[in-house]
Amino acid sequence: MPRRSLFATLTTAAVLAVAAAAPAAFASPAARQTYIVVLRDGVSVDRAVAAHGRAYGLEVRHTYRYALSGYAAVMSSADARALASDPRVLSVAPDRVVSIDAQTVPTGIDRIDGELSSTASGDGSGTVDVDVAVIDTGIDVDHPDLNVMGGKNCVQGKPTIDDGNGHGTHVAGTIAAKDDGQGVVGVVPGARLWAVRVLNNNGSGTWSGVICGIDWVTSKASTIEVANMSLGGSGTEPSASGCSTGDGLHDAICKSVRAGVTYAVAAGNASDDAAKHVPAAYDEVITVSALADFDGASGGGAAPTCRTDEDDTFANFSNYGADVDIIAPGVCINSTWKGNSYNTISGTSMATPHVAGAAALYKASNASASPAQVQTALQSAGNLDWNNVDDRDTTKEVLLNVSAF
Numbered sequence: 001m002p003r004r005s006l007f008a009t010l011t012t013a014a015v016l017a018v019a020a021a022a023p024a025a026f027a028s029p030a031a032r033q034t035y036i037v038v039l040r041d042g043v044s045v046d047r048a049v050a051a052h053g054r055a056y057g058l059e060v061r062h063t064y065r066y067a068l069s070g071y072a073a074v075m076s077s078a079d080a081r082a083l084a085s086d087p088r089v090l091s092v093a094p095d096r097v098v099s100i101d102a103q104t105v106p107t108g109i110d111r112i113d114g115e116l117s118s119t120a121s122g123d124g125s126g127t128v129d130v131d132v133a134v135i136d137t138g139i140d141v142d143h144p145d146l147n148v149m150g151g152k153n154c155v156q157g158k159p160t161i162d163d164g165n166g167h168g169t170h171v172a173g174t175i176a177a178k179d180d181g182q183g184v185v186g187v188v189p190g191a192r193l194w195a196v197r198v199l200n201n202n203g204s205g206t207w208s209g210v211i212c213g214i215d216w217v218t219s220k221a222s223t224i225e226v227a228n229m230s231l232g233g234s235g236t237e238p239s240a241s242g243c244s245t246g247d248g249l250h251d252a253i254c255k256s257v258r259a260g261v262t263y264a265v266a267a268g269n270a271s272d273d274a275a276k277h278v279p280a281a282y283d284e285v286i287t288v289s290a291l292a293d294f295d296g297a298s299g300g301g302a303a304p305t306c307r308t309d310e311d312d313t314f315a316n317f318s319n320y321g322a323d324v325d326i327i328a329p330g331v332c333i334n335s336t337w338k339g340n341s342y343n344t345i346s347g348t349s350m351a352t353p354h355v356a357g358a359a360a361l362y363k364a365s366n367a368s369a370s371p372a373q374v375q376t377a378l379q380s381a382g383n384l385d386w387n388n389v390d391d392r393d394t395t396k397e398v399l400l401n402v403s404a405f
Contacts, residue, residue, distance in 0.1 A: 034061055034095035035080045036208050036248045038070040043088045045069055052083060061156060062208055066218035066259070067252035072208030091246035095206045098199065098233055106184050108174065108329035108354055110296025114187055116403035117361060124179050127190030130364040132175055132356060133220075133227040133261075135213045136168030137203055139195035140338045145183040146172055151195035154212035155205060164201035166338040170345060171230050173336030174353035175360070183342060184335055187357025187402060188364065194224055199231070207249055214252040221259035225363040228356035229265040229285075230349035235278035237323075250282055257284040262363070262371040264288055264356035266348040268319035271392070281323050286359070286375050289397060290315035290330025290351040291386060298385045306332040306344050314391040318348055321393050326378060327386070328354035328400040354400055361405045381405065 039048055045063055049071050052058055059074035072095060075083070084092040105115060105122040114121035119128055127147070140163045141148045151161040163169045172193050179189035196213040199205040210231065217227050238245035243254035253263060263285040267274045274280040280287045292309035295302035300312035309316050315331050330351030337343035359374050369377065382398030391397075 032074055032076050034072055034074050034206065034208055036070065036072050036093050036095055036211065037083060038068060038090040038092075038246055038248050038251065039088055040090045041069065041244055043069060045071065048088055052086070056083065062154065062212040064211055064215040064252065067214045067256040068211055068248055070248065072211070090244065091248070093248060095208045096233065098205050098207065098210060098231055104184055104334060105296075106174070106334045107293055107296035108333045108350070109185060109187060111291070111293045111329045112187070112354055112358070112400045113403035114185070117405050118365070119179070119189055119361065121179060121185045121187065121189055124181060127178070128176075128188040128361065128364050130188055130226070130360040131192045131194060131224045132188070132360050133194040133196050133217045133224045134168050134172045134175070135196040135198055135210065135217065135227055135229045136171055136231065137165035137199040137201070138163035138168050138197035139172045139193060140169040140336070140340065141195065143169060143336050143340050145177045145180070145336050147176065147178065147190050147192055148172075148195055149192045151197065152213060152216040153197045154209040154216070155197055155200050156209075158197070158200060161195040161197045163195070163197075163338050165199070165203050166343060167203060167230070167349065168195065168197070168199075169338050170335045170343060171228055171349065171353045174333060174350065175228060175357040177336055187354055188360045191360055194220070211248055211252045214256050217261055218252075218256040218259050221256070221261050224261060226262045226264065226356050226360045227256070228353050229263060229279060230352045232266055232268050232277050232280050234276060235281065236275060237281045237283065249278060253279055253282060254284050257371050260370065262286065262359045262374045264352050264359060266352045267324050269317045269347050270319055271317055272319050273321040274319040274323040275321050277319060280319065284371070286325045286355055286378070287323050288348060288352040288355045289320060289324045289327045290318040290346075290348045291327050291399065292316070292331040293329045294332060300387055307346055310390070313387045313389060315346070315348075316390065317346075320391060322395065324397050325375060326355055326382060326400055327351070327397040358400055358402045358405065361402055365405065
């Protein structure tokens, strides 16, 4: 299948990003838009929704009960102001848009020594007993190389978890493509995948939809060990600590991590400090930058394939900085694609599922490990066998390696 952009114009770098800046916080009083309402701890979601609905005539889009206590609803700016002063409400914030600006044993699996792990990716040894959620554009539920168990649709007007874009299916394949002698193989071959659709066929969505996905994953925390979020946008870590800061996206992820779910998230593709992008900036997640690797081996010197970069170096599009926890292959990654096919694309979106897969591989043998312990294990097992000559910060991130798992 030819390489393709997930926007109208062709590009070779892929990661999810928030489109432009967030709308002004309470713009014109008559304008109606979606707002994310975060309730204070202990407030009943059902009672608050009923009371606010009666008072303001809200059009409720999502309710949140597990990762976050609150809801998303269409309302006027004036009503949003009034709600913000309600003692039951912690915060009211405008919804924001998210979208994609996109670019065998795959080279990425080879580079992290997937074939040397306990599952020996590529030797046909079977299926890993672990569950991973892909919070993305959905997954091609009929793809013969993927074991999709079900999921949740959070996209308005789209009743399916099936992937009409390709991005989520690509992520899913890097995590868990089956070791069945066809197509590609993932880090945790045949693991159970859960499609959490928060972005539409054009690769765009909203923060309220993303929170809907996180909320659903949290409700399944007894089943789902790891979640992949190859998405993000402009923003920073909240100044307040804990899981009740009033920042809906942060607080949802924070509470989901407390429930035991390990999150791997993309650093971003803006060649920028990851501290300016969320959820990459959040301390609770494992933030992943991208390595340019064209042959699956260390040492450098391999010729570029699908895009121009220098082999075995920091990918020239990748975000960087102190918030990055680990680096993984993210350039010219071959994986599953919609329509029962395969495709090669690049981005921190592609690096992240290597780490999500590694986290799942570790959890499969260490079921009681907390998300913090999983992160420590991944960092301890990694190595520094790559060239950081073009990394824009002073810290050389550990390169993911799963040979010990």
